[in-house]
Amino acid sequence: MASEEIVYEKTKVVFQKKLPTIKKITETLGFSPDRVLVIYDRKLEKQEAIGKWLGTGNKLTYAVTAGEKLKDLEAFPGHVKKIMKLIGPVSPQKIVVIGLGGGTVGDFTGFFASVFKRGVSLVHVPSTLLAAIDSAHGGKTALNVASIKNQVGSFYFGSAVFICKDIFATIPQQQIHSSAGELAKMALLAGGDFFSEVKDTYFTGLDVMWKYMPQTIDSKYKILQQDPYEKSGERQLLNLGHTFGHPLESYYGIPHGMAVGLGLVFSVHWSHHHGYLSFKDQEVVVDFLHDKIGIQKRHQFLKNRKALTRAKLLKLVSEDKKMTSPNHVNFVFLEKASKVFRKTVTIDSFITEAARQGWVTS
Ligand SMILES: NC(=O)c1ccc[n+]([C@@H]2O[C@H](COP(=O)([O-])OP(=O)(O)OC[C@H]3O[C@@H](n4cnc5c(N)ncnc54)[C@H](O)[C@@H]3O)[C@@H](O)[C@H]2O)c1
Numbered sequence: 001m002a003s004e005e006i007v008y009e010k011t012k013v014v015f016q017k018k019l020p021t022i023k024k025i026t027e028t029l030g031f032s033p034d035r036v037l038v039i040y041d042r043k044l045e046k047q048e049a050i051g052k053w054l055g056t057g058n059k060l061t062y063a064v065t066a067g068e069k070l071k072d073l074e075a076f077p078g079h080v081k082k083i084m085k086l087i088g089p090v091s092p093q094k095i096v097v098i099g100l101g102g103g104t105v106g107d108f109t110g111f112f113a114s115v116f117k118r119g120v121s122l123v124h125v126p127s128t129l130l131a132a133i134d135s136a137h138g139g140k141t142a143l144n145v146a147s148i149k150n151q152v153g154s155f156y157f158g159s160a161v162f163i164c165k166d167i168f169a170t171i172p173q174q175q176i177h178s179s180a181g182e183l184a185k186m187a188l189l190a191g192g193d194f195f196s197e198v199k200d201t202y203f204t205g206l207d208v209m210w211k212y213m214p215q216t217i218d219s220k221y222k223i224l225q226q227d228p229y230e231k232s233g234e235r236q237l238l239n240l241g242h243t244f245g246h247p248l249e250s251y252y253g254i255p256h257g258m259a260v261g262l263g264l265v266f267s268v269h270w271s272h273h274h275g276y277l278s279f280k281d282q283e284v285v286v287d288f289l290h291d292k293i294g295i296q297k298r299h300q301f302l303k304n305r306k307a308l309t310r311a312k313l314l315k316l317v318s319e320d321k322k323m324t325s326p327n328h329v330n331f332v333f334l335e336k337a338s339k340v341f342r343k344t345v346t347i348d349s350f351i352t353e354a355a356r357q358g359w360v361t362s
């Protein structure tokens, strides 16, 4: 591991083997809290070390069930009432909320911290790889409204993100595999040498994901620092692979990272078809995505699945939030193996490309 701690403008990212003590966590805050509240994924209680950690030290704990339901806006007031009882009377400046879990727990906890008493201190302890490399960074918090994802939210940066290797020990292989899709995205976005360093590496397990985690996270912060509140547009580069990935995720109910991986392959082929990306670079990147990251080839993926129709893809892409107008969508193209740019395209051209690549039947 290159470094143990990276300090970004708003957030300190700390890499550790084990879950740190509350004292170590609160030391990063710059004040001494009266209430430490840990909102955690109850599945993690089963890990012996976490079970023990939850039961000791001076903190309050609130268990939640991970998943999209946790992010349901309608359930939110109920959680707030229970947490208010738990916390009792205390000044907001003296509260710190720690979110221990995957992306759903992080989105929920981040949103809670951003609105509770108009904002209290926040620390993330991600427990999935997706959360560790992506959702715990960048300050986006979110709740869902009537099953439509991330319709209510805020930008709220945590003071610290603690990334602890031992927590990931129980992650199933399929989840490790799918989060490699997000790592691949970051390698393609990063510029510099990141892509050439990883292009011959097989991303098959936790150790290799752990090894490249600081660089992956660093790539995200480089983009975030240019556009933390998604105002000038640079932050949209992080949507590489998502414009096509999201419709696949909703239609086939596949894990997010896997859908992003398939979306990356789609972007690479479209970039070459447009003439933005050379044939040679297309081959290098596609080989990396299929062979080293393990993203399925389209025909394998579609073998036992129904292809999308034009009408269905139109509906799905229209529901996604990257629309710039009723007929246009933002898309991130590749110009080189590690250089990307964004462009507004018509939805019609997007669907035509999906048909050309064999994803869509008419
Ligand atoms: N805020 C952002 O910037 C951002 C970015 C990307 C994704 N997201 C959000 O993140 C969510 C997806 O994240 P996720 O996949 O981490 O979801 P999740 O929190 O639902 O976790 C996935 C599953 O892994 C389990 N789990 C968690 N830690 C584990 C561990 N250590 N060992 C074994 N199992 C464990 C959970 O109980 C759950 O069943 C989505 O809601 C998405 O919208 C947010």
Ligand SMILES: [Zn+2]
Residues within 6 Å of the ligand: 134, 182, 242, 256, 260
């Ligand atoms: Zn993503």
